Amino acid sequence: SYVLTQAPSVSVAPGQTARITCGGNNIGSKRVHWYQQKPGQAPVLVVYDDSDRPSGIPERFSGSNSGYTATLTISRVEAGDGADYYCQVWDGNSDHWVFGGGTKLTVL
């Protein structure tokens, strides 16, 4: 089955740029979605179809996808951005949705 690999944790100072990566075999051929989850809350969609933002999500959140890596970029990081972030794709070979293991973003 298709596997998505994320680093367990990323740390960044306020005002800096955070980059959270998601690795997968030829992931560039798939549409990648990103979710933010804060403790005790449901996930929230922050980027869909590699780089589109739902309404209400700040422009500071952006995404890219090419080759074997998709990236969620958070510019001018704020304390409130601290959360777990998950990437997700659809695996057409197995008819399964797949999540990455998640990355915990710590704002220093």
Add this chain to the structure above:
Amino acid sequence: EVQLLESGGDLVQPGGSLRPSCAASGFTFSSYTMTWVRQAPGKGLEWVSAISGSGGSTYYADSVKGRFTISRDNSKNTLYLQMNSLRAEDTAIYFCAKVSRGYSYADFDHWGQGTLVTVSS
């Protein structure tokens, strides 16, 4: 406003059964694929199952196939997950989510707050 409200989570013994549900409002329920995603304590998200808008197509993760059955009642705008032969490793918060568009590769644009299922003797 889209709202998804799960209920039916409980403490159940290993080998037991449970049927959580998800009441939907704020959108044309029958037009959208719906899905269940779970999260074990302290762990990441795991996709569990999905069902097309008509109910004619269903999908299951390998970990639950043959034990769980997803269904929906479009007249009641409600999604269900029949969980049989429960194991300790099924302990998790179960979220229902709406698939945003009519494509398999679409995202989950709205989520409920989840219902806790605990499997323990």
